[in-house]
Amino acid sequence: EGGKLVTVTCQEWMSALEGVKPSAGGKPQFQEAMVTMCRVYGCLLRVWSGKAVEMLNALAFDSPVHVATWVWLVRSGALKAYVEHGTDIETVSHVLYLSCKTYLHRLMVTDDAEFYEQQSPFPLSQLVEMSLLLRQYVNR
Numbered sequence: 001e002g003g004k005l006v007t008v009t010c011q012e013w014m015s016a017l018e019g020v021k022p023s024a025g026g027k028p029q030f031q032e033a034m035v036t037m038c039r040v041y042g043c044l045l046r047v048w049s050g051k052a053v054e055m056l057n058a059l060a061f062d063s064p065v066h067v068a069t070w071v072w073l074v075r076s077g078a079l080k081a082y083v084e085h086g087t088d089i090e091t092v093s094h095v096l097y098l099s100c101k102t103y104l105h106r107l108m109v110t111d112d113a114e115f116y117e118q119q120s121p122f123p124l125s126q127l128v129e130m131s132l133l134l135r136q137y138v139n140r
Helices: 010-016 031-047 049-062 065-076 078-085 089-107 112-117 124-139
Strands: none
Touching: 031 049, 031 065, 031 089, 049 065, 049 089, 065 078, 065 089, 078 089, 078 124
């Protein structure tokens, strides 16, 4: 149907990206598609500031892109490669921008029960892991 948004749950994102790993050639699987998607949405968010909230709502709630992008960054090894060796800054920066932008938008309306009790969309243990990796990214 034209104009209807397809929603994807956190579990569906996790399942779809389950097999993602660094390839034998060192380039993460789906790198080109992931970076292109993140680059396009990142540009749209910056250029269409009047529609940014609507886009962020769709990206953060209807199809939680922050989960998909974070899972891809970790499972592909791209974030770790940047933190440890300074490689793939173009890849990591676009994907991480969209991941952080959509997660921040989601956090603004997340209440304590959802965050601490339901631990949605990320378990607290994963948030600790995320913060450690992001600290290393920022300090690189």
